[in-house]
Amino acid sequence: MFPDLGWRPEPIRFAVPGQTGAVTVRAAVVAALRDAGGLLLPQECAVCSRTGVACCVGCRPELQTLVRTVHGLAVHSGAVWDERTAAILRGLKEDGRTGLARVLSPALGAALRRAAAGQRVAVVPIPTGAAAFRRRGYRVPDLLLGRLGVPAVRLPASS
Ligand SMILES: [Zn+2]
Numbered sequence: 001m002f003p004d005l006g007w008r009p010e011p012i013r014f015a016v017p018g019q020t021g022a023v024t025v026r027a028a029v030v031a032a033l034r035d036a037g038g039l040l041l042p043q044e045c046a047v048c049s050r051t052g053v054a055c056c057v058g059c060r061p062e063l064q065t066l067v068r069t070v071h072g073l074a075v076h077s078g079a080v081w082d083e084r085t086a087a088i089l090r091g092l093k094e095d096g097r098t099g100l101a102r103v104l105s106p107a108l109g110a111a112l113r114r115a116a117a118g119q120r121v122a123v124v125p126i127p128t129g130a131a132a133f134r135r136r137g138y139r140v141p142d143l144l145l146g147r148l149g150v151p152a153v154r155l156p157a158s159s
Helices: 025-040 085-094 098-116 130-136 138-147
Strands: 011-013 022-026 062-072 073-079
Touching: 025 130, 062 098, 073 098, 085 098, 085 138, 098 138
Parallel strands: none
Antiparallel strands: 011 022, 062 073
């Protein structure tokens, strides 16, 4: 047989509308099927299950910029963390409901504006785990930041 020269094919990557960065073919197919499913299956509110909407107006998170100091660092948030916010985030992260990024991105935008205070800032999301990315086919921070037109900055892995 042939000797193993250590070469492994790189996954084919390309751009998908609404997502920043290149994604694998598998992730693009998952996103396309999800979009197609949204046309065929009725939506329901991620919080109260009312049909016809991804999240009803009354179930949207309460936007409020909050600043707390944790271990000497200012931590900014843009929404009150409650059952509604948790249900929406769970739908976005675990149920593949990427449309919920539209509901949560205003909270992130408010927190970023407050944190930046008019200065240029770089947003460095905590990296999505490889297993979570394979399962979801998307990165939640990229979806949220993409809706705001803010690029996610990736830092090189430290050695
Ligand atoms: Zn609702």
